[in-house]
Amino acid sequence: MPVSQFPRVSLAQVPTPLEDMANLTRDLGGPRLMVKRDDCTGFAMGGNKVRQAEFYVGDALDKGADTLITSGAVQSNHARVTAAAAARFGLACELQVENLAHGRDPEYMTSGNALLQRLFGARLHPYTEGGSEEGADDNLERMADDVRTRGGRPYVIHLGPDHPPLGALGYVDAAGELLGQAAEQGVTIDAVVLPSGSAGTHAGMLAGLRAAGSPVRVMGICIRRDAASQAERVLKRARMTAELIGQPDVIDADDVWVTDDYFGPGYGQPTPGMMEAVTMTAGREGLLLDPVYTGKAMAGLIGLVRTCEFDADATVVFLHTGGTPALFAYRSLFAPDEA
Ligand SMILES: *Cc1c(COP(=O)(O)O)cnc(C)c1O
Numbered sequence: 086m087p088v089s090q091f092p093r094v095s096l097a098q099v100p101t102p103l104e105d106m107a108n109l110t111r112d113l114g115g116p117r118l119m120v121k122r123d124d125c126t127g128f129a130m131g132g133n134k135v136r137q138a139e140f141y142v143g144d145a146l147d148k149g150a151d152t153l154i155t156s157g158a159v160q161s162n163h164a165r166v167t168a169a170a171a172a173r174f175g176l177a178c179e180l181q182v183e184n185l186a187h188g189r190d191p192e193y194m195t196s197g198n199a200l201l202q203r204l205f206g207a208r209l210h211p212y213t214e215g216g217s218e219e220g221a222d223d224n225l226e227r228m229a230d231d232v233r234t235r236g237g238r239p240y241v242i243h244l245g246p247d248h249p250p251l252g253a254l255g256y257v258d259a260a261g262e263l264l265g266q267a268a269e270q271g272v273t274i275d276a277v278v279l280p281s282g283s284a285g286t287h288a289g290m291l292a293g294l295r296a297a298g299s300p301v302r303v304m305g306i307c308i309r310r311d312a313a314s315q316a317e318r319v320l321k322r323a324r325m326t327a328e329l330i331g332q333p334d335v336i337d338a339d340d341v342w343v344t345d346d347y348f349g350p351g352y353g354q355p356t357p358g359m360m361e362a363v364t365m366t367a368g369r370e371g372l373l374l375d376p377v378y379t380g381k382a383m384a385g386l387i388g389l390v391r392t393c394e395f396d397a398d399a400t401v402v403f404l405h406t407g408g409t410p411a412l413f414a415y416r417s418l419f420a421p422d423e424a
Pocket of ligand 1: 132134161162163280281282283284285286287375378379406407408409
C-alpha cells in the first residue's frame with residue numbers, strides 16, 4: 086500500500102534543504118557535491134531518526150501502546166528521538182543501552198545523546214551481555230514482558246532485519262522529496278552517498294528511488310558491520326520496504342552498493358578519515374557532522390572523489406543524517422588539550 090496509508094504521526098520539518106557544498110566541491114576538484122540536510126528535520130535536534138520515528142510511533146499509537154521500547158548504543162540518536170517522541174505523545178519509554186564503544190571520554194557516557202535521553206524522561210537499562218545483535222534483540226522482548234507484568238502496553242521498535250522496516254517508509258518519502266527538489270533546481274543527481282547502519286535509511290532511499298523509476302545510485306558507507314553482511318542486510322530490508330509499498334519487484338541485487346573501507350576498527354571507533362572529514366566540513370562549509378555516522382560517511386565521499394569514482398561533471402548528494410549531539414561525546418578527540 087502507498088506510504089500515505091500507513092499510520093503515522095507528524096514530527097519532521099520537511100522538506101529539508103538540498104544545498105550545494107561549493108567549497109568542498111572546489112577543494113576536492115571533483116564532481117558537484119550537494120548535501121540533503123536531514124540534520125535539519127528539527128524535532129529533538131533532528132536527524133534521520135525523526136523521519137523513521139513518525140511511522141513507528143504512528144503504529145504504536147494505532148495499536149494502543151502506552152510504552153515505547155527500543156535499543157541503541159550509549160550515544161544512539163535513535164534512542165534520543167524515540168525518547169523525545171514518547172515524551173511528545175505521552176508514552177513511557179524504556180531504552181536498552183549497549184556500550185559498543187568502550188574506553189572513550191567521560192563525556193561519552195554522560196553528554197550528547199546520553200544526556201538528552203535522560204532529559205526526555207526515558208528509563209535506561211544497560212545491556213552488557215556481549216555484543217550479539219540477536220541477544221540484544223531477544224532481550225527487548227523480555228523488557229516488553231516486564232512492562233506487561235506491570236500492566237502496561239509495550240510497543241517494541243526493532244531495527245533488526247527480521248522485522249518490518251516501518252521506519253524505512255520515512256526514506257521512501259524522502260526519496261520522492263529529493264527527486265522533486267532536484268527537478269525544481271534543474272539538477273540531475275547521479276549518486277546519493279549515505280551512512281548505512283541498521284539500513285533503514287539506505288533501504289528506504291533505494292526502494293523509494295526505484296519505486297519512482299529513478300536509477301540514481303545509492304552508495305552506502307558501512308558504519309556498523311562489514312560490507313558482505315551489510316549488503317545482505319540492505320538487500321533484505323530494501324525488498325521488505327518495496328513489499329510494504331506494494332512494489333515487490335523494484336529492487337535488484339546489484340542495486341545494493343556498500344563499502345566498508347571507511348569503517349575502521351568498529352562501530353563508534355574513530356578513524357583518521359572521520360577526523361579529517363569532520364574537521365574539513367566544519368572548517369570549509371560551516372557544517373557539523375558527527376563522529377559515528379556522518380563523519381565516516383563523509384570520509385567515504387571524500388575518498389570516492391579522490392579515487393575518481395565519479396565523473397567530473399557528475400552531481401553527488403551527501404545525505405546528512407544528523408547525529409550532531411554525539412560530537413559533544415567525543416570532545417577530547419577534537420579538543421585534546423582542554424582540561
Ligand atoms: C542511525 C543513524 C544512521 C544510520 O541509519 P540507519 O537507518 O540505521 O542505517 C546514520 N546517521 C545517523 C546520524 C544516525 O543516527
